[in-house]
Structure formats: C-alpha cells, structure tokens
Amino acid sequence: MPTPTTLQWISNHGFDADNINAPGRHNDTPLMLACRQGEHDIASDLIKAGANVLHRNMDGTDALWACVVSDSFELATELLAAGADINNQNDNGASVLMYASSAGKDRWVSFLLQQGADTRLKSLDDFSALELASTIGCLRLLKAATRDLSAQAS
Numbered sequence: 001m002p003t004p005t006t007l008q009w010i011s012n013h014g015f016d017a018d019n020i021n022a023p024g025r026h027n028d029t030p031l032m033l034a035c036r037q038g039e040h041d042i043a044s045d046l047i048k049a050g051a052n053v054l055h056r057n058m059d060g061t062d063a064l065w066a067c068v069v070s071d072s073f074e075l076a077t078e079l080l081a082a083g084a085d086i087n088n089q090n091d092n093g094a095s096v097l098m099y100a101s102s103a104g105k106d107r108w109v110s111f112l113l114q115q116g117a118d119t120r121l122k123s124l125d126d127f128s129a130l131e132l133a134s135t136i137g138c139l140r141l142l143k144a145a146t147r148d149l150s151a152q153a154s
Contacts, residue, residue, distance in 0.1 A: 006045040009034070020051050027058040035066035035075050043075050053084040060090035068100050068108050076111070086117050093123035101129040106137035113145050 002010070007017045015030045016022040023029050028036075031051040034043035043063075047053065056062050064084045067076040080086060089095050097117040100108035109129070113119070119142060122128055130146055133139040 002045050002049040006042050006049070009039070009042050020046055020049055021055065023055070023057070027056075029055050029057075029063075031055070032057060032063045032066050035063045035072060035079070036069055038070035038072050038075075040072065040075055043072075044078055047078055047082050053079050053082045054088075056088065056090075060088075060092075062088050062096075064088070065090070065096050065099060068096055068103075068105065071108075073107075073111060080115055086112065086115055087121060089121060089123075093121075093125070095121045095129065097121070097129045098123060098127070098132050101138045101142060102132040102134050104135040104138060106135060106141065109138045109141045113141060119145050 002020060010017045010020065010030045013024075013030065013033060015024050020031070021029055024033075029051065031043055031046045031053070032055065034046060053063055062084065064076055064079050064086065065088075067073075067079065087095055095117065097109065097112045097119070098121070100112060119129055130139070130142040133142055
C-alpha cells in the first residue's frame with residue numbers, strides 16, 4: 001500500500017487513489033507521471049507498492065522512457081530492478097535507447113548499454129539507435145557497442 005503522501009499525490013494529479021495502476025490522461029499511470037516529473041520518492045513508493053512497471057501509454061512508451069525524459073537515473077535503476085523492459089519498443093518501434101541516442105543523451109546511452117539495451121532493434125522506419133545518433137558521443141558509444149557485439153558473435 002502506498003504511503004498517505006503518495007496517495008495524496010495520486011489524487012492531486014487526477015488519478016484514482018484506490019487503484020495505483022489505473023491509467024489517466026494519455027493512458028499514463030501515476031508511476032509514469034511520477035517518473036516523468038522526477039518525483040523520486042513518489043515513484044519509488046509506487047514501485048514498492050506493486051505499480052505495473054511494464055504499462056505502456058497511448059504511444060507505447062513506458063515509465064523507463066519517462067525517466068530518460070526527466071534524467072532520473074536512480075528511478076531507472078529501480079524500474080529495471082523491478083522488471084521494467086529495457087527493450088520495450090513504442091508504437092513507432094523506437095526503444096528507449098533509440099530515444100536517448102536521437103536526443104543526444106550520451107550519459108543515458110552509456111547507462112542503457114551498460115544495463116543491456118539491445119543495439120540491434122530497429123524502428124518501423126528501419127533505423128537503429130546507431131543510425132539515430134545525434135551527437136558524436138552517442139555515435140561513439142553505439143559504434144563501440146556494435147563492434148563488441150559483432151566480436152562476440154564471431
């Protein structure tokens with residue numbers, strides 16, 4: 001059961017406090033919104049209370065994607081430990097690694113690679129995270145990861 005503070009936060013944001021997994025606007029859940037807003041204590045409490053870490057909103061993104069938006073590395077670590085899918089692909093086939101790469105979030109690309117994100121995934125437009133790299137840092141990280149993957153396959 002979430003703490004009274006978390007339940008109040010849920011209510012204040014228009015969600016059903018009686019069901020922590022009940023989606024609201026855009027099919028987001030309280031966990032997704034808390035992650036997007038960088039509300040660490042709220043999100044952490046929701047995870048501990050059994051919030052669905054695999055829920056996808058109307059675009060197919062999840063709470064892990066929301067952590068990248070808000071730069072919440074601690075929350076991302078908690079989500080992954082709770083079973084979040086690092087390779088979830090949204091309705092356009094984009095993974096969180098593709099998003100981080102295309103947004104030039106070098107630290108996130110590094111983090112996601114260390115956590116086991118799959119560099120071979122392709123979007124519906126047939127682009128990989130490497131092909132979407134928007135900074136030299138992301139490009140270098142993804143090239144190295146792709147080389148390492150090729151070497152392991154040999």
